[in-house]
Amino acid sequence: MKAIRLFNKDNEFTQCLICAHRCRIKDDKLGVCKTIANKGGVLYSINYGILVAQSIDPIEKKPLFHFMPGTFSYSIASPGCNFRCLGCQNADISQTYRDENYEAYLEYFKGLKQTPPEEVVENALKAKCGSISYTYTDPAVFFDYSLDVMELAHKKGLKNVFVTNGYYTEESINAAKGLLDAANVDIKFFNDASYRRICGGTLEPVLEAVKLFYKNGVHLELTTLLIDEYNNNDEEIKKIADFIVSVDSSLPWHISRFFPLYKMQDGHITEEKTIVNAYNIGKGAGLKYIYAGNIQLDGYEDTRCPSCGKLLIKRRGYNILENNVIKGVAGDGKCKFCGYTIYGVF
Ligand code: SF4
Numbered sequence: 001m002k003a004i005r006l007f008n009k010d011n012e013f014t015q016c017l018i019c020a021h022r023c024r025i026k027d028d029k030l031g032v033c034k035t036i037a038n039k040g041g042v043l044y045s046i047n048y049g050i051l052v053a054q055s056i057d058p059i060e061k062k063p064l065f066h067f068m069p070g071t072f073s074y075s076i077a078s079p080g081c082n083f084r085c086l087g088c089q090n091a092d093i094s095q096t097y098r099d100e101n102y103e104a105y106l107e108y109f110k111g112l113k114q115t116p117p118e119e120v121v122e123n124a125l126k127a128k129c130g131s132i133s134y135t136y137t138d139p140a141v142f143f144d145y146s147l148d149v150m151e152l153a154h155k156k157g158l159k160n161v162f163v164t165n166g167y168y169t170e171e172s173i174n175a176a177k178g179l180l181d182a183a184n185v186d187i188k189f190f191n192d193a194s195y196r197r198i199c200g201g202t203l204e205p206v207l208e209a210v211k212l213f214y215k216n217g218v219h220l221e222l223t224t225l226l227i228d229e230y231n232n233n234d235e236e237i238k239k240i241a242d243f244i245v246s247v248d249s250s251l252p253w254h255i256s257r258f259f260p261l262y263k264m265q266d267g268h269i270t271e272e273k274t275i276v277n278a279y280n281i282g283k284g285a286g287l288k289y290i291y292a293g294n295i296q297l298d299g300y301e302d303t304r305c306p307s308c309g310k311l312l313i314k315r316r317g318y319n320i321l322e323n324n325v326i327k328g329v330a331g332d333g334k335c336k337f338c339g340y341t342i343y344g345v346f
Contacts, residue, residue: 001044004036004144006171014038017171019082019140020205032200035080035141045144049114052093053077053136056127058318062135062163063254065291065303066333066344067182067219069313070320073133073161074124076149078142083165084200085188087227087264094137095262117149121156131181135163143172150179159345165199166206166213173212182219182345184254185210189231190239198230207243214247219345223254223293226270226278237278241285249286250306250343255279256293272297289343307340 006017013024016036023031025038035047055075059068081094088094124132132153134146139162150160159181166185185206189195192203214220224240226232244251255278257270275292279300282290292300296317303313303325312335314322325333325346333342 001037001039001046002048002144004043004045005147006143006169006175007043009041014041014043016043017169018143019138019172020167020169020201020209021082022169033080033082033141035078045142046109047078047080047142048145049116050078050109050112051076051115051120052079054115054120054123056129057133057135059131059133059161060315060318060320062133062161062184062221063223063291063293064161064182064184064219064221065254065301065313065315066221066252066289066342066346067161068130068159068345069323069325071130072127073131074120074127074129074158075133075135076120077134077136078145079137080141081137082140082167082201083138085165086198086262087225087258087260087267088262089259090136091262117145117152120149121152121158124153124158125156129158131159131161133161133163135161138165138167140164140167140172147175147179150176154179165201166209167201168205168209170208170212173209173216177216180213180216180218182221183213184221184223185213186223186225187240187243188225190236190243194230210243211247214251220247221252221254223256224278225256225258226274227258227264227267228270228274229267232270232274232278234277234281237281238285241282241287244282245286248343250288252289252291252343253282253287254291254293255282257295259294270295275300303342305335305338305340305342308335308338310335310337312336312342 008015016023021032057075059073139146162183195203260267288306301315312324324336327346333346
């Protein structure tokens with residue numbers, strides 16, 4: 001257990017300020033994510049340093065297509081989640097730690113090895129990764145550990161990446177300011193009812209987080225998992241695209257194919273035409289970079305120059321087959337053919 005940074009003591013409750021649930025937790029109780037405990041008015045991370053995943057992934061897998069393309073990212077996760085998405089693809093590590101029994105948790109975590117932040121950074125350097133990704137489960141449930149790793153990572157020249165549901169508070173986003181370099185944020189739906197029913201969250205904090213990450217200079221890409229039964233309607237897809245355009249039409253949008261998983265086994269694999277339709281709606285809204293995910297659709301994973309239309313990055317899966325982006329002086333990208341500035345870090 002390690003005391004967390006962001007909480008407020010308020011009479012019989014202590015309020016956690018990491019994510020938008022803003023849980024008010026009584027003594028000896030846990031927050032919604034079941035990974036933050038109140039002990040005598042102080043909040044502790046009970047899974048601090050307990051890693052259930054350490055992998056070396058292409059950065060394209062996050063997915064980030066405009067952030068250090070072609071590099072590897074050392075990817076870590078601790079158990080738990082602040083959402084309970086019915087179609088979660090990592091439910092085995094995100095949704096199994098939901099026991100109400102606080103003592104049982106402590107007992108369980110007591111037997112597990114803690115990985116010091118230094119070890120994660122050393123492993124990332126040994127694996128020749130350019131960044132560390134806090135991913136698979138939501139980094140909100142290992143936020144303080146992430147901050148500790150991020151500080152060390154920066155000292156060693158590594159970048160930091162969140163793959164997240166974006167359910168953060170202003171306090172936590174600002175606590176990560178200057179340490180977090182890039183994020184892929186899910187915009188899962190554009191209505192509150194679906195967020196509540198399927199994920200146990202709400203829409204507005206996610207939209208506010210996207211705006212604040214952007215304002216804080218974090219490289220941003222957005223992902224929407226398209227599920228035919230839930231969010232495949234033109235109006236909702238258009239609202240998501242319009243929102244992204246309102247922040248910056250250069251932000252890459254990944255529209256991803258759903259496969260039935262966890263508690264959504266009754267759904268079906270998203271049809272190809274759904275992905276193509278969303279792509280066209282996004283283009284119509286003015287988005288410059290849209291990518292299809294979890295599906296091989298020739299040309300839909302490629303980057304084209306928004307100005308001259310020439311092919312800049314040809315991709316297949318996580319592989320880059322051709323790259324015509326020239327690195328600019330500030331690390332930004334330029335089209336080799338017309339000099340247009342390409343959003344991202346290259
Ligand atoms: S991280 Fe979020 S869900 Fe967990 S205790 Fe804090 S506010 Fe609640």
